[in-house]
Amino acid sequence: MAFLQANIYSNVLEMEVMVDVILPQQTEKTIGTATQNQGDDIPVLYLLHGMGGNHSVWQRRTAIERYVSAYQLAVIMPSTDLGWYTDTSYEMNYWTFIAEELPTIVHELFPQLSTKRANTFAAGLSMGGYGAMKLGLRKPERFAAVASLSGALAMAESMENLLQLRSQAYWEGIFGPIADFKGSDNDLIHLIETLEPSRAPRFYISCGTEDQLFPASEYAVEKLTNRQIPVTFESGTGVHDWQFWDQWIQRVLAWIHEG
Structure with missing residues (x-):
C-alpha cells in the first residue's frame, strides 16, 4: 500500500485542506505484507474523523493501512475541523465540501479510483459517524454501504447532553438555532424517517456498551429497522476511545467486503 499526504485547495471552503490517502500498490515483500x-x-x-481529530488521526491511532491492505481498498481521510460535516451558520460549508467537492477532487487526482456506487463507502467515528451516516442518508445514490462507530446519531433527542459538551453558541454556530434542528436536513433521525428504503445503502452501526452514545445507536437502529432499511448492529464492551475503534474498524472493513 502507498500512503500519501496531500494539501488540496477547497474552493468551497476557500482554504487549504489536508487529506491523507491510502492507495493499493503493487509490492513484493517477504514479511507477509505483499x-x-x-x-x-x-x-x-x-x-x-471525530471531534478533536483531523486527517491524520486514523493513521496515527490505528493500523488502518495494514487493515485495508487485505481488501485492496483506497481510503480517503480528510480534515474537516469541528464543522460536523455541515454547512455551518458561519458560512464554512463543510457539508458541500465533503459531499460534493471532495469526491470531484479525489477522482481528478486519483483517476484509478472507482466512481461506481457499488464501490464507494463511508465510515467514521463519533462526529465522523454522524458525518458518514449523513452521507448515506442524503446521498444514497453515491454510497453502497456506510458505517458508524460510536456515532452521535440522535442529536435532536439528546441536545441537553450536547450542551454539557459545548456551549449553545458553538452548536448554533454549526447548525443554526437549536429550536430548528429537529426535522432539519442535519437531523439523522428525520433523514431516516424520510428516506425511501429502496434507495438506501446498507448501514452498519457499532458502539461500546459503556459509551454514553450507546442509546443513540440503539435508537437509530430501531428507526432504520422500522423503515425496513438494511442495518447491521453490533456492540461489545467498550467506551468512547481508540481501543474500541481500532478493534471495530476491522469489523467494518470485513462487513464492507462481505457485501
Whole structure:
C-alpha cells in the first residue's frame, strides 16, 4: 500500500485542506505484507474523523493501512475541523465540501479510483459517524454501504447532553438555532424517517456498551429497522476511545467486503 499526504485547495471552503490517502500498490515483500494494484476501478472508503481529530488521526491511532491492505481498498481521510460535516451558520460549508467537492477532487487526482456506487463507502467515528451516516442518508445514490462507530446519531433527542459538551453558541454556530434542528436536513433521525428504503445503502452501526452514545445507536437502529432499511448492529464492551475503534474498524472493513 502507498500512503500519501496531500494539501488540496477547497474552493468551497476557500482554504487549504489536508487529506491523507491510502492507495493499493503493487509490492513484493517477504514479511507477509505483499499487496497488488488492481489498476482502475479501485473501491474507495471515505473515512471521517471525530471531534478533536483531523486527517491524520486514523493513521496515527490505528493500523488502518495494514487493515485495508487485505481488501485492496483506497481510503480517503480528510480534515474537516469541528464543522460536523455541515454547512455551518458561519458560512464554512463543510457539508458541500465533503459531499460534493471532495469526491470531484479525489477522482481528478486519483483517476484509478472507482466512481461506481457499488464501490464507494463511508465510515467514521463519533462526529465522523454522524458525518458518514449523513452521507448515506442524503446521498444514497453515491454510497453502497456506510458505517458508524460510536456515532452521535440522535442529536435532536439528546441536545441537553450536547450542551454539557459545548456551549449553545458553538452548536448554533454549526447548525443554526437549536429550536430548528429537529426535522432539519442535519437531523439523522428525520433523514431516516424520510428516506425511501429502496434507495438506501446498507448501514452498519457499532458502539461500546459503556459509551454514553450507546442509546443513540440503539435508537437509530430501531428507526432504520422500522423503515425496513438494511442495518447491521453490533456492540461489545467498550467506551468512547481508540481501543474500541481500532478493534471495530476491522469489523467494518470485513462487513464492507462481505457485501
